[in-house]
Amino acid sequence: xxxxxxxxRLPLSRPHYLLLLIGGLGYTFDGMDSAVVAFLLxxxxxxxxxxxxxxxxxxxxxxxxxxxxxAIAGLxxxxxxxxxxxxxxxxxxxxxxxxxxxxxxYEVFLASRVLAGAGAGAESAIIAPFLSEFVPANRRGWFIGxxxxxxxxxxxMAALIGRFVVPTMEDGWRVAQVITALPIVMLLWWxxxxxxxxxxxxxxxxxxxxxxxxADLERRVERATGAPLPxxxxxxxxxxxxxxxxxxxxxxxxxWSPVMAKRTAVIWLVxxxxxxxxxxxxxxxxxxxxQRGITVTKSFEFSIIIYLAQxxxxxxxxxxxxxxxxxxxxxxxxxxxxxxxxxxxxxDSPVTIxxxxxxxxxxxNGTYAGVxxxxxxxxxxxxxxxxxxxxxxxxxxxxxxxxxxxxxxxASLGFxxxxxxxxAVLVVGVVCVVVFGLATAGRSLEELTxxxxxxxx
Numbered sequence: 001x002x003x004x005x006x007x008x009r010l011p012l013s014r015p016h017y018l019l020l021l022i023g024g025l026g027y028t029f030d031g032m033d034s035a036v037v038a039f040l041l042x043x044x045x046x047x048x049x050x051x052x053x054x055x056x057x058x059x060x061x062x063x064x065x066x067x068x069x070x071a072i073a074g075l076x077x078x079x080x081x082x083x084x085x086x087x088x089x090x091x092x093x094x095x096x097x098x099x100x101x102x103x104x105x106y107e108v109f110l111a112s113r114v115l116a117g118a119g120a121g122a123e124s125a126i127i128a129p130f131l132s133e134f135v136p137a138n139r140r141g142w143f144i145g146x147x148x149x150x151x152x153x154x155x156x157m158a159a160l161i162g163r164f165v166v167p168t169m170e171d172g173w174r175v176a177q178v179i180t181a182l183p184i185v186m187l188l189w190w191x192x193x194x195x196x197x198x199x200x201x202x203x204x205x206x207x208x209x210x211x212x213x214x215a216d217l218e219r220r221v222e223r224a225t226g227a228p229l230p231x232x233x234x235x236x237x238x239x240x241x242x243x244x245x246x247x248x249x250x251x252x253x254x255x256w257s258p259v260m261a262k263r264t265a266v267i268w269l270v271x272x273x274x275x276x277x278x279x280x281x282x283x284x285x286x287x288x289x290x291q292r293g294i295t296v297t298k299s300f301e302f303s304i305i306i307y308l309a310q311x312x313x314x315x316x317x318x319x320x321x322x323x324x325x326x327x328x329x330x331x332x333x334x335x336x337x338x339x340x341x342x343x344x345x346x347x348d349s350p351v352t353i354x355x356x357x358x359x360x361x362x363x364x365n366g367t368y369a370g371v372x373x374x375x376x377x378x379x380x381x382x383x384x385x386x387x388x389x390x391x392x393x394x395x396x397x398x399x400x401x402x403x404x405x406x407x408x409x410x411a412s413l414g415f416x417x418x419x420x421x422x423x424a425v426l427v428v429g430v431v432c433v434v435v436f437g438l439a440t441a442g443r444s445l446e447e448l449t450x451x452x453x454x455x456x457x
Contacts, residue, residue: 002232003198003202003207003210003211003214004198004199004202004444004446005232005233005234006214006218006232007134007198007214007217008136008137008444009136009229009230009231009232009233010136010217010218010221010229010230011136011221011225011230012135012136012139012143013221013224013225014220014221014224015217015220015221015224016134016135016143016221018193019131019134019194020131020143020146020147022186022189022190022193022194023127023128023130023131023147023150024146024147024149024150025150025183025186026086026090026123026124026127026150026183026186027124027127027147027148027150027151027154028150028151028153028154028157029093029120029154029180029182029183030093030120030123030124030151030154031150031151031152031153031154031155031157031158032154032155032157032158032161032180033062033093033097033116033117033120033154033158033180034062034063034066034117034120034154034155034158035154035155035158035159035282035307036158036161036162036176036177036180037058037059037061037062037113038059038158038162038282039158039159039161039162039163039166039173039176040058040166040173040176040177041055041058041059043166043172043173044058044106044109044173047173048105048106048109050106054106054110056403056404057110058109058110058113059403060400060403061110061113061114061117062113062114062116062117062120063117063279063396063399063400064114064117064396064400065113065114065115065116065117065118065119065120065121066117066118066120066121066124066392066393066396066399067121067393067396067397067400068118068121068393069089069117069118069119069120069121069122069123069124069125070121070122070124070125070389070390070392070393070396071125071248071389071390071393072118072122072389073085073089073121073122073123073125073126073385073389074125074126074129074251074385074386074387074388074389074390074392074393075246075247075248075251075385075386075389076385077125077126077129077130077385077386077389078200078246078382078383078384078385078386079245079246081196081197081200082126082129082130082133082196082197082200082385083130083194083195083196083197085122085126085385086123086126086127086130086190086194087187087190087191087194088122089119089120089122089123089126090119090123090183090184090186090187090190091119091184091187092115092118092119092122093116093118093119093120093122093123093181094119094181094182094183094184095119095181095184096112096113096115096116096119097112097116097177097178097180097181098177098178098181099112099115099116100112100113100116100177101174101175101176101177101178101181102174121392121393121396122389124392125385125388125389125392125393126385126388126389127147128144128147128148128372128373128375128376128388129375129376129379129384129385129387129388130197130385131143131144131147132144132373132376132377132384132445133197133198133199133200133376133381133384133445134197134198134217137442137443137444137445137447138322138442139322140373140377141318141321141322141325141326141329141370141373141440141441142318142319142321142322143318143373144318144369144372144373144376145314145315145317145318145319145321145369145370145372145373146314146315146318146369147372148314148318148368148369148372148373149311149314149315149318149365149369151310151314151365151368152307152310152311152313152314152365153311155307155310156304156307156308156310156311158307159303159304159307160304161176161179162176162303163301163304165179195213195216195217196209196213198210198213198214199381199384199445200381201213202381203381203382244382246382246383246386251383251386251387251390252390254383255379255383255387255390262436263378263379263438264387264391265436266432266433266436266437266438267371267374267375267378267387267391268390268391268394268395269428269429269432270330270334270371270374270429270432270433271371271375271391271392271394271395271398272394272395272397272398273334273398273425273426273428273429273432274334274337274364274367274368274371274395274398274429275395275396275398275399275402276398276399276401276402276425277337277341277364277398277402277422277425277426278364278365278368278399278402279398279399279402279403280402280403280405280406280418280422281341281357281360281361281364281422282361302350302353302354302357305354305358306354306357306358306361307361308358309358309359309361309362309365310361310362310365312362313333313361313362313363313364313365313366313369314365314366314368314369315369316362316366317329317333317365317366317367317368317369317370318369318373320332321369321370321373321441322441322442325439325440325441326370326373326374326377326437326439326440326441327374327433327434327437327438327439327440329366329369329370330367330370330371330374330433330437331430331433331434331437333363333364333366333367333369333370334363334367334426334429334430334433335426335430336359336362336363336366337360337363337364337367337426338423338426338427338430340356340359340360340362340363341360341419341420341422341423341426342419342420342423343356343359343360344356344357344360344419345417345418345419345420345423374437374440375387375388375391375392376388376445377438377440377443377445377448377449378438378440378448378449379449380449381445381446381449384445384449405421406418406421406422409421
């Protein structure tokens with residue numbers, strides 16, 4: 001319809017970059033919260049005399065919370081709005097991070113970490129579909145890939161906190177969690193700066209509100225570019241119809257209906273493959289380095305190098321997403337991940353393990369940039385947040401299973417076997433994307449999804 005054509009023809013400019021920064025900061029703190037747990041475990045063990053089983057539960061707490069947070073956020077995002085869920089999720093996450101920081105015992109700490117993970121997972125799942133609905137089709141892949149790239153800054157910050165805060169201050173592990181809760185102050189900024197998605201508003205019949213958002217964005221883009229706006233093209237997409245009410249059963253029925261099942265299967269499998277490989281790798285690399293004879297402090301320093309490799313991985317994939325298409329970018333970076341995992345399996349010195357690990361980190365995170373861009377594009381507007389949230393939630397099953405499966409594999413298969421297993425999982429993902437993936441670059445969200453949506457509403 002005309003309103004969406006007006007939105008999609010806007011050139012990427014300062015107002016869009018402000019949205020990128022707002023969403024990116026959310027992802028930075030989500031990444032930091034997810035990664036910092038690994039650096040808290042030794043202090044928590046010392047404080048409460050925990051055994052390995054209890055430490056394992058703490059390690060699984062955040063991804064477990066992520067799973068439920070992502071699923072719930074998607075459902076709520078399609079019912080009450082993307083902006084509300086994003087803000088509430090941030091507040092929820094920050095509050096329970098503070099409670100975890102001051103936890104008097106193991107039980108409170110564990111429960112707080114699960115709930116903080118739920119808040120972070122909810123925010124993580126809603127940001128990409130929310131902001132993808134503002135971005136012109138010809139730059140959407142770069143924009144959402146760059147948005148996901150902010151996760152890498154959070155991982156680097158977590159590694160720096162683990163190296164320079166946790167071991168150098170009394171109760172440094174508690175201070176670290178207070179630091180991860182600081183984004184609560186962003187709520188004041190977000191409340192003033194974030195509009196609701198015009199696509200969500202239109203789906204819910206709130207046309208006047210959508211008009212206000214689009215008109216305001218047009219004014220700000222024109223002011224930022226200092227040039228007249230491009231003409232509004234004739235819209236080839238069907239007008240929006242009233243959005244059906246989304247619940248878990250209706251969402252699953254639609255996502256696995258004949259018209260959507262292939263898309264859903266591909267995206268769920270890719271999420272599982274990348275998340276399994278990613279968390280399996282990052283949860284074990286410090287331990288594997290220590291087993292190769294270097295100190296814990298040195299292993300943290302090597303980990304920082306590996307984390308830094310995430311940054312060019314994300315942003316190079318974001319750049320390629322517009323040139324190779326999302327599915328081809330995902331396949332390319334999954335292939336690079338598979339080769340890197342095999343290379344890592346053959347290394348036996350700390351330096352070569354770190355080098356191979358950095359390359360694997362580059363490709364794994366580049367894959368994430370493609371996946372975050374790709375996922376919101378394959379679902380219709382009325383179920384976009386739910387589809388993205390459930391895909392992310394299914395991926396989190398991989399993050400919960402990976403540390404245990406790889407831990408058991410390490411005992412029986414050894415270092416080479418662990419990353420041989422990772423290679424095999426990644427190869428499955430490559431084949432799936434190349435054979436069954438949907439090409440999305442340069443196509444409007446409605447062109448990609450609304451004809452599919454009409455057949456089953």
